[in-house]
Amino acid sequence: MHTRAQWATWFREVNPLLVDATLALGLVAASAAVGHQYHPRGWPVFDLSAYLLTALTGLPLALRRVAPVAALVASCLAFAGYLAAGYQPSLNFWAPAIALYSVAVQRPPRTTAAGAALTAVVVLYSGLRAPELGLAVAVIQAVAVPAVLWVFGNGARLLARRNRQLAELTAQLRTEQEERARRAVAEEQRRVARELHDVVAHHMSVISVQAGMAGYVFATEPGTARAALDTISETSQEGLRELRRILTLLRSAAGETVEADGRAGEWYAPMPGLARLAEVAERTRAAGVPVDLRTEGAPRALAPGTELCAYRVVQEALTNVIKHARPARATVLVAYRPDELVVTVTDDGRRHRPDPANVPTRSGHGLIGMRERARLYGGTVDAGPRAEGGFRVCLTLPVARTTDRQGPHLDHPGHPDRPDHREKGSSPPA
Numbered sequence: 001m002h003t004r005a006q007w008a009t010w011f012r013e014v015n016p017l018l019v020d021a022t023l024a025l026g027l028v029a030a031s032a033a034v035g036h037q038y039h040p041r042g043w044p045v046f047d048l049s050a051y052l053l054t055a056l057t058g059l060p061l062a063l064r065r066v067a068p069v070a071a072l073v074a075s076c077l078a079f080a081g082y083l084a085a086g087y088q089p090s091l092n093f094w095a096p097a098i099a100l101y102s103v104a105v106q107r108p109p110r111t112t113a114a115g116a117a118l119t120a121v122v123v124l125y126s127g128l129r130a131p132e133l134g135l136a137v138a139v140i141q142a143v144a145v146p147a148v149l150w151v152f153g154n155g156a157r158l159l160a161r162r163n164r165q166l167a168e169l170t171a172q173l174r175t176e177q178e179e180r181a182r183r184a185v186a187e188e189q190r191r192v193a194r195e196l197h198d199v200v201a202h203h204m205s206v207i208s209v210q211a212g213m214a215g216y217v218f219a220t221e222p223g224t225a226r227a228a229l230d231t232i233s234e235t236s237q238e239g240l241r242e243l244r245r246i247l248t249l250l251r252s253a254a255g256e257t258v259e260a261d262g263r264a265g266e267w268y269a270p271m272p273g274l275a276r277l278a279e280v281a282e283r284t285r286a287a288g289v290p291v292d293l294r295t296e297g298a299p300r301a302l303a304p305g306t307e308l309c310a311y312r313v314v315q316e317a318l319t320n321v322i323k324h325a326r327p328a329r330a331t332v333l334v335a336y337r338p339d340e341l342v343v344t345v346t347d348d349g350r351r352h353r354p355d356p357a358n359v360p361t362r363s364g365h366g367l368i369g370m371r372e373r374a375r376l377y378g379g380t381v382d383a384g385p386r387a388e389g390g391f392r393v394c395l396t397l398p399v400a401r402t403t404d405r406q407g408p409h410l411d412h413p414g415h416p417d418r419p420d421h422r423e424k425g426s427s428p429p430a
Helices: 004-013 016-036 050-061 068-084 094-106 110-128 135-217 223-252 274-286 305-323 368-378 419-423
Strands: 291-298 331-337 339-345 379-386 391-398
Touching: 016 050, 016 068, 016 094, 050 068, 050 094, 068 094, 068 110, 094 110, 094 135, 110 135, 135 223, 135 274, 135 305, 135 368, 223 274, 274 291, 274 305, 274 331, 305 331, 305 339, 305 368, 305 391, 368 391
Parallel strands: 291 331
Antiparallel strands: 331 339, 339 391, 379 391
């Protein structure tokens, strides 16, 4: 048994022309049946001419959606001919009324006004053909019927127009939503690509340099080779941990369930920030590039995204020093200012001797990635060669002004009294 919703769906799927044809034939059949059975005194018998004029009055309704104005004119003229022939006026009254409603639904008010005037004349003529109604009734009928049909038809037209506008707006919103989703996916893919680039490029550069060094001094300096292998082991483990963290987050975002293995918290650990710059500096020193890590201003907690951006820029800049300027000396200066964070990485570009472990120089996307990452946080990256030699990368990020006046924390990597800071030969704060 069909439900109401199923019947409604079936009715909407039916061809409108078939519906209109059925309506026209049904109205003609009903008028002919009533005319054949009903014979008021004083009116002629419903003969062949009456059947023909009735058909000409009702059948144009089959085209009321395709050509509503033509259907109205044809129906009104046929009804006027039917009345002029002297037949009972009330039988074919509904055909012009339905045609006028169709015009009001589909055509603008100016066209509907002309159609309403034509219908009013025909309805008035119909009332005058029945003297028992009286002139007043005939006039009221001629004015009221077209007016009511116009109001209802125009209301249906406006409602249909609003529905079309809503449908178009819904389609536009859906398209914009899909476009935003595509942009979000593309942006997330670029972000992940930057993360993977930073992780892989830095750690693999250190590993490549250390592997080359170990192979170069393997026979002559076993101690140096072993230290290089230890650095390779530590660097590869840290790189794997960061890769696992990124991939775990990607799987979680995709809806996959990540099974806990007792170390799940490690994979969800916070992304690196400024507090881990000392580790980056240590790995860079192990790769043969001396690094001075300095701090200006009072270190303070910043937004995680800001710290991650600064960390990755420093990591990428030091990776470029390892690739292209080793064994130059590098300096990392982290300046905390009231409204911004300025991180500068410079190297002196010195090359004292050929280094068989150097990574071959090639073009990459490091600087582009730095600038894109900084732009996400409203910052800028200025990079280029220095007049005195070497290269300089300067990151500037806007930060919220703080009223905290406490001095640097002892555990901050740039603090001059930090034990590892003194042992590694870093210069005191400028």
